Amino acid sequence: MDQKQSTLRLPAEKLYAHELEALRASDKGERPVGWQLSPRAVLTFIIGGEAGGTAITPKYIGNRRIVEIAIATLLTDRALLLIGEPGTAKSWLSENLTAAIHGDSSKVIQGTAGTSEEQIRYSWNYAMLLANGPSNEAIVKSPIYRAMETGGIARFEEISRCASEVQDALISILSEKTITVPELGSEVPANRGFSIIATANTRDRGVNDMSAALKRRFNIVVLPAPADLDTEIDIVRKRISEIATNYRLGEALPTEAAVHKVVTIFRELRAGMTLDGKEKIKQPSGAISTAEAISLLVNSMALASSFGGGSVSDEDLAAGLLGAVVKDDGKDDAVWKEYLENVMKKRGSEWRSLYNACRELSS
Numbered sequence: 001m002d003q004k005q006s007t008l009r010l011p012a013e014k015l016y017a018h019e020l021e022a023l024r025a026s027d028k029g030e031r032p033v034g035w036q037l038s039p040r041a042v043l044t045f046i047i048g049g050e051a052g053g054t055a056i057t058p059k060y061i062g063n064r065r066i067v068e069i070a071i072a073t074l075l076t077d078r079a080l081l082l083i084g085e086p087g088t089a090k091s092w093l094s095e096n097l098t099a100a101i102h103g104d105s106s107k108v109i110q111g112t113a114g115t116s117e118e119q120i121r122y123s124w125n126y127a128m129l130l131a132n133g134p135s136n137e138a139i140v141k142s143p144i145y146r147a148m149e150t151g152g153i154a155r156f157e158e159i160s161r162c163a164s165e166v167q168d169a170l171i172s173i174l175s176e177k178t179i180t181v182p183e184l185g186s187e188v189p190a191n192r193g194f195s196i197i198a199t200a201n202t203r204d205r206g207v208n209d210m211s212a213a214l215k216r217r218f219n220i221v222v223l224p225a226p227a228d229l230d231t232e233i234d235i236v237r238k239r240i241s242e243i244a245t246n247y248r249l250g251e252a253l254p255t256e257a258a259v260h261k262v263v264t265i266f267r268e269l270r271a272g273m274t275l276d277g278k279e280k281i282k283q284p285s286g287a288i289s290t291a292e293a294i295s296l297l298v299n300s301m302a303l304a305s306s307f308g309g310g311s312v313s314d315e316d317l318a319a320g321l322l323g324a325v326v327k328d329d330g331k332d333d334a335v336w337k338e339y340l341e342n343v344m345k346k347r348g349s350e351w352r353s354l355y356n357a358c359r360e361l362s363s
Helices: 017-026 039-047 064-074 090-102 126-132 143-150 169-176 229-247 256-271 290-307 314-325 329-342 349-362
Strands: 049-051 054-056 079-084 108-110 122-124 139-141 153-157 178-181 186-189 195-201 218-222
Touching: 017 039, 017 049, 017 054, 017 090, 039 049, 039 064, 039 090, 064 079, 064 090, 064 218, 079 090, 090 153, 090 195, 108 143, 122 126, 139 143, 143 153, 143 178, 143 186, 143 195, 169 178, 169 195, 229 256, 229 290, 256 290, 256 314, 256 329, 256 349, 290 314, 314 329, 314 349, 329 349
Parallel strands: 079 195, 079 218, 108 153, 153 195
Antiparallel strands: 049 054, 122 139, 178 186
């Protein structure tokens, strides 16, 4: 069994290795120092196209200009910050940009309330430290430290989840492009090609706001939610098809009608308005994102494949919808029931089966 079959989740550089190889072979553009592709080839990898007869699948479906700005930022000495609502493909774009530019997207810091300054800079192997004192061999290098050494790109996921004083450990790194190791009386300079791509969730705004000094070190690119229903449907269909292949759920792919219904429900609840703009809707407390819609449909495929008739039914969708919408039992349950009675129930025969399934679970 090869790695693609045995590994639960491959990094982008391995998942799309054949596309990256085709782009490298056909790339005639000038490659910046430390880059494995030219900026135009990186753009093709992200938005899709063709390279030497090989089809390049789009990794990000959205505004092309946003991707161009992100790539152009990484050509300069400024770091890149991708912000947006949950499910706007911030992490996905970050990973694929890193894979295309550097060929290694594994240098990742996952921001949490427990992330420490040592995880950003470096820590020590204390057994070696006690035995031999401070030395290069005793240093445990952070992903950013390793990216600086190799001229690569480090990814900092959910930076706004970290405490402000931890975030500010980046200021000197981004300004001076060095990490100082006072215990050794030395500095680690960044090699050309080094940068950081950070992501931040707008739902976390106010949790640990980034300081103005840190924000100035980033070029900020806002990733919007999908602009229209058709674009969001395309994104959802593409991702569930890829995930279904990985999990071997291809026989249970949902119908076009099922995807359309789920995306419609999510867009209306997210916007607080029906798609035709005629009726206001109460919004649930949780994030009703594109990523949630993808997860719901994948879970519905797993239900259908293992315990159903092999194809996604309205009962499978209903089970996922209830869990996706009702995060806070009190408020969200009332919001969901109101949506069922005031919107879904009135949509006629095409929606009747899904309404009945949702109503039965919600009663």
